[in-house]
Amino acid sequence: MNPQRPSGMPYQKYLPAHERVEIPLTDRTWPARRLTQAPLWVSEDLRDGNQALAEPMDVPRKRRMFDLLVGMGFKEIVIGFPAASRTDFGFVRHLAAGGAVPEDVTVSVLTAARADLIEQTFAAxxxxxxxxxxxxxxxxxxxxxxxxxxxxxxxxxMIRQVAARMARLAGEGTRFEFSPEVFNLTEPDFALEVCNGLTELWDASPDRPVIHNLPATVEISSPNVYADQIEYMHRHLERRDAVVLSVHPHNDRGTGVACAELAMLAGAQRVEGCLFGNGERTGNVDLVTLALNLYSQGVDPMLDFSDIDAVRRTVEECIRLPVHPRHPYGGELVYTAFSGTHQDAIGKGLARAGEDSHWSVPYLPIDPSDVGRAYEAVIRVNSQSGKGGIAYLLREHYGLELPEERRADFARVVQAAADDSGLELTPEDLRKLYHATYQA
Ligand SMILES: CC(=O)SCCNC(=O)CCNC(=O)[C@H](O)C(C)(C)COP(=O)(O)OP(=O)(O)OC[C@H]1O[C@@H](n2cnc3c(N)ncnc32)[C@H](O)[C@@H]1OP(=O)(O)O
Ligand SMILES: CC(C)C(=O)C(=O)O
Structure with missing residues (x-):
C-alpha cells in the first residue's frame, strides 16, 4: 500500500513534453547500441560557462582556462561570444595575435543572427x-x-539571410556551425528544413563539413525523448557525410549526462559541454563525468584526467565557484568511504587488486590512482565505520596489524569515541586510542 498524499502543489500548470512538441520517432534503434569511442569533445567553458558567471572571466583567467583545455587534449574550444563585451572581443584578439593556439586545435565563436554582431564577430x-x-x-x-x-x-x-552574409565574410579557414535554439522544443520538420537548407547554402562537403548542433537548451523531458529526437535528425539530415551532428545538453532536470550519452547512441558525433558542468542555470552537460564514464567502460576518453585535482583547482580559480565534494570523479569525497561495510569491502578489494587483470574493487568504479588520487583518502573513520576500515587505516599508516581477537573490541572503543565527539577520527587519533586502550 502507498500512503502518500497529494502535495497540494499546482502541477497542472505544466504540460508533459509530448504535448509541447511532436516526438517523431517510434522505430528507434539507439537502445540496442553501445558506446565504444569518445565523441569529438568541445569545451564551452569560455562561452556558455563564462556567460553564466556573476563575474565573467577576465583575459588572464580566460587564458588559464584555455591553456588547461589545450593541455587536457581538447581539439575544439569555444573561446567566446566576441560581440558580447570588450573582454570577449579582446580575448579572441589575444589568441589571434599568435602563439597560443596549437595547429591541431580549432577555436570557435558564437554569434546571434544580427548583422552588427556578425560584422563584429568576423572582425574579432x-x-x-x-x-x-x-x-x-x-x-x-x-x-x-x-x-x-x-x-x-x-x-x-532571417536565418538564411544572415547565413548568406556569413558565407560572404568567411575566410579560407572558416567553418560554420548552426544551432536551432531549443532544438528539443522545435517542430522536427522545421529543425530539419532549416538545417538541410544551411547545409546546402554553406555548400558543406565531407572535407569542409557543417556542424549542426542540436541543443537541449532547456531540458524538457527524460533522456530517451532527446535520443529519439537526435536519431530522427541523424536519419533525415541530408548530405549526412558533410554534416557533423553535435549535441549541447543542459542539465535542468539533472539528466544532462544521460541525454548526451543516449544522444551519442542515437548518432551524435560531437558533444559541447563544460568541465564539472558549469554553465547557465543548472549548467551545461559535464564533460568530466561523460569522459570518465567512458573510461570506466574501458574506452579511451581522449582527454587527460590523470591529475583531476589540478584540473579542478584551475577550474575553481577561473570560474570562482567550488566543485561539489560529491561531484562524480572529481569531488573531494567521491573515492572516500566512511561506512563500515563499504570500508570492509574496499579494504578486501584493494588487498587483492593486483591479482585481477581488470579493476574490480567494490564501491570504487575506477581506480582513484588513475586520476591522481591517493589510496589514503579512500577510507575515513567516524561513528558509521567498522573494524575493517579501522584495521585498514592502522595498517596503511603505521604498519600496525590489528590482532584478529581485538578487532571487534577496538571497533566498539572507536565507535564510542566517535559517537561522543560526533567527529571523524584521523589515523593519528586511532593510533593514540589503540595505545591508550591496550598499552596503558
Ligand atoms: C542559449 C544561449 O546560450 S544563447 C547565447 C546567449 N549569450 C548571451 O546572450 C551573451 C552575450 N550577449 C550579449 O552580450 C548581448 O545580449 C548582445 C550583445 C548579443 C545583444 O545585446 P542587446 O542588443 O542589448 O540586446 P539583448 O541582449 O536585449 O538581446 C535581445 C534582442 O536580441 C534578439 N535575439 C535574441 N536571440 C537572437 C538571435 N539568436 N538572433 C537574432 N536576434 C536575437 C531578441 O529578439 C532581442 O531583440 P529586440 O531588441 O529587437 O527585441
Ligand atoms: C547557442 C546554443 C548552442 C546554446 O547555448 C543553447 O541552446 O543552449
Missing part, C-alpha cells in the same frame, strides 16, 4: 587560421513568438 576572428563561426537563432515556437515576434517562415528567411 581576423587572422585566426582555423575558426568555426557558430550561428544560433530561436526556432522553437515559444521562442519565435516571445523572443522574436516572428512566424516560422520569417524566422527561416
Amino acid at each position: 576572428v581576423e587572422g585566426l587560421p582555423r575558426v568555426i563561426v557558430h550561428l544560433y537563432t530561436p526556432t522553437a515556437p515559444v521562442w519565435r513568438e516571445v523572443v522574436l515576434g516572428r512566424e516560422r517562415a520569417e524566422v527561416h528567411a
Whole structure:
C-alpha cells in the first residue's frame, strides 16, 4: 500500500513534453547500441560557462582556462561570444595575435543572427587560421513568438539571410556551425528544413563539413525523448557525410549526462559541454563525468584526467565557484568511504587488486590512482565505520596489524569515541586510542 498524499502543489500548470512538441520517432534503434569511442569533445567553458558567471572571466583567467583545455587534449574550444563585451572581443584578439593556439586545435565563436554582431564577430576572428563561426537563432515556437515576434517562415528567411552574409565574410579557414535554439522544443520538420537548407547554402562537403548542433537548451523531458529526437535528425539530415551532428545538453532536470550519452547512441558525433558542468542555470552537460564514464567502460576518453585535482583547482580559480565534494570523479569525497561495510569491502578489494587483470574493487568504479588520487583518502573513520576500515587505516599508516581477537573490541572503543565527539577520527587519533586502550 502507498500512503502518500497529494502535495497540494499546482502541477497542472505544466504540460508533459509530448504535448509541447511532436516526438517523431517510434522505430528507434539507439537502445540496442553501445558506446565504444569518445565523441569529438568541445569545451564551452569560455562561452556558455563564462556567460553564466556573476563575474565573467577576465583575459588572464580566460587564458588559464584555455591553456588547461589545450593541455587536457581538447581539439575544439569555444573561446567566446566576441560581440558580447570588450573582454570577449579582446580575448579572441589575444589568441589571434599568435602563439597560443596549437595547429591541431580549432577555436570557435558564437554569434546571434544580427548583422552588427556578425560584422563584429568576423572582425574579432581576423587572422585566426582555423575558426568555426557558430550561428544560433530561436526556432522553437515559444521562442519565435516571445523572443522574436516572428512566424516560422520569417524566422527561416532571417536565418538564411544572415547565413548568406556569413558565407560572404568567411575566410579560407572558416567553418560554420548552426544551432536551432531549443532544438528539443522545435517542430522536427522545421529543425530539419532549416538545417538541410544551411547545409546546402554553406555548400558543406565531407572535407569542409557543417556542424549542426542540436541543443537541449532547456531540458524538457527524460533522456530517451532527446535520443529519439537526435536519431530522427541523424536519419533525415541530408548530405549526412558533410554534416557533423553535435549535441549541447543542459542539465535542468539533472539528466544532462544521460541525454548526451543516449544522444551519442542515437548518432551524435560531437558533444559541447563544460568541465564539472558549469554553465547557465543548472549548467551545461559535464564533460568530466561523460569522459570518465567512458573510461570506466574501458574506452579511451581522449582527454587527460590523470591529475583531476589540478584540473579542478584551475577550474575553481577561473570560474570562482567550488566543485561539489560529491561531484562524480572529481569531488573531494567521491573515492572516500566512511561506512563500515563499504570500508570492509574496499579494504578486501584493494588487498587483492593486483591479482585481477581488470579493476574490480567494490564501491570504487575506477581506480582513484588513475586520476591522481591517493589510496589514503579512500577510507575515513567516524561513528558509521567498522573494524575493517579501522584495521585498514592502522595498517596503511603505521604498519600496525590489528590482532584478529581485538578487532571487534577496538571497533566498539572507536565507535564510542566517535559517537561522543560526533567527529571523524584521523589515523593519528586511532593510533593514540589503540595505545591508550591496550598499552596503558
Ligand atoms: C542559449 C544561449 O546560450 S544563447 C547565447 C546567449 N549569450 C548571451 O546572450 C551573451 C552575450 N550577449 C550579449 O552580450 C548581448 O545580449 C548582445 C550583445 C548579443 C545583444 O545585446 P542587446 O542588443 O542589448 O540586446 P539583448 O541582449 O536585449 O538581446 C535581445 C534582442 O536580441 C534578439 N535575439 C535574441 N536571440 C537572437 C538571435 N539568436 N538572433 C537574432 N536576434 C536575437 C531578441 O529578439 C532581442 O531583440 P529586440 O531588441 O529587437 O527585441
Ligand atoms: C547557442 C546554443 C548552442 C546554446 O547555448 C543553447 O541552446 O543552449
